[in-house]
Amino acid sequence: MASNVVEIGAESPERTNSERAYRLLRNDIISGDLAPGLKLKIEMLRQRYGLGAAPIREALARLSSDHLVRLEGQRGCEVVAMSAADARDVGHVRKMLEIEALRDSITRGDEMWETNVITAFHRLESIERQINQGIDDLSEWERRNKAFHVALVAACNSPWLFRLRRQVFDQHERYRRLSRVKTVRTRDISQEHRDLFQAAIDRDVDRATAVMETHIQGTTDAVTAALAAREKTGE
Amino acid sequence: MASNVVEIGAESPERTNSERAYRLLRNDIISGDLAPGLKLKIEMLRQRYGLGAAPIREALARLSSDHLVRLEGQRGCEVVAMSAADARDVGHVRKMLEIEALRDSITRGDEMWETNVITAFHRLESIERQINQGIDDLSEWERRNKAFHVALVAACNSPWLFRLRRQVFDQHERYRRLSRVKTVRTRDISQEHRDLFQAAIDRDVDRATAVMETHIQGTTDAVTAALAAREKTGE
């Protein structure tokens, strides 16, 4: 089945500037290029992306429903703030959604799903090996990490669970990226991914969800630690 | 604490036409005034609401991230379709989110929360009595039903859970309204609300979540039955 792959698989070509603005803004917010709390002035964004005001405003409207920007009445808009408390919350809800989606996906996943999981895992493992050797293409790692997690839950037959999981995953990614530079490598994330992969292929739901729980909690802990430290000093 | 009341409590006054368009469109889609699948032509919406094209387009952009309208490249936009399968999915995810939020809320709810729950319950009970006597103000019932459910989960300390619960609740409401006319009154919804209320006030988490589960499932069943019948004939 793996029907959810279709929903986001091959990205559709952008047909409008509005869609383009949406994608660009979204990426820049999640990556941290546009900092949390930053005031998003229309003129500034026009310059940045070489697009008109109308498509940018529409993109901001969409992003406000995604909870990536905060839109306020007659006084413009800003990148939503980040905090340790919110990171914990996001982590908590992500655990809930992703574990449920994973449980369902592993139960239903067919051969095609399995193939996709294997492919995604190997692509992720390969870049993680490179990174351990000093080459760091973090944004490529983010892409493959995301693809691996999507592949795992792709056979989940609840489109709503799939959709909400994605939304919260993106929020979590934002925190992961924010704290990445600061965080020391105490966890062996590669190992966690290997365990996750093995449990999924073995169709061992309990083990897979347990590993996933640890995996997400680990990220959350690292992120909140980094953020709590920052909040203490800079506020 | 009941901190989430603040987040949606007294609705902020609309400062822009864009916000106004968003609220109007949202209501008309959830209420079914704008039918599922309906093509939303800009000109038609301008006439309907007496607003310009720009604010309407921005509202549609927001609604697309809410998954209430589907926006497609160069070919406009339509109200998202409804189906029995989607109703089941929405019901399933709503159960998950609302039960979790309720568990947390009952555990943490303070005196203020309790007061708000009592108030909301009495307002709902009062309109349900009127409805049983033949007076039917369904949209007022929907408003109070929604307020009661919000009051129950208001002390949940996870803003994300609270937010996602609301989104899925609104989707479910859309189905409830669609099937309302057709559905026979086999369930005593008033009784379910009384049980829910009593369990919440008693701080009996297990009973409250069990009743909630039944409550949501009952709505889902009624809705899917009505929709499945319709899909068989009309498609």
Place this chain on the structure above:
DNA sequence: GTCAATAAAAATATCGATATTTTTGGAAAA
């Protein structure tokens, strides 16, 4: 009659200009 090509009509997306509102930066008063 069906199909393909194409012209006309309709609808969408986007720009540039303008009205409105908020913010800023003093100057005057307390």
Place this chain on the structure above:
DNA sequence: TTTTCCAAAAATATCGATATTTTTATTGAC
């Protein structure tokens, strides 16, 4: 110094016009 008021500047929200794309209708070929 702090506060209050006001005008100037900046930013937002929205309109009206236009370019582009899609849809519809029509015509001619097979």
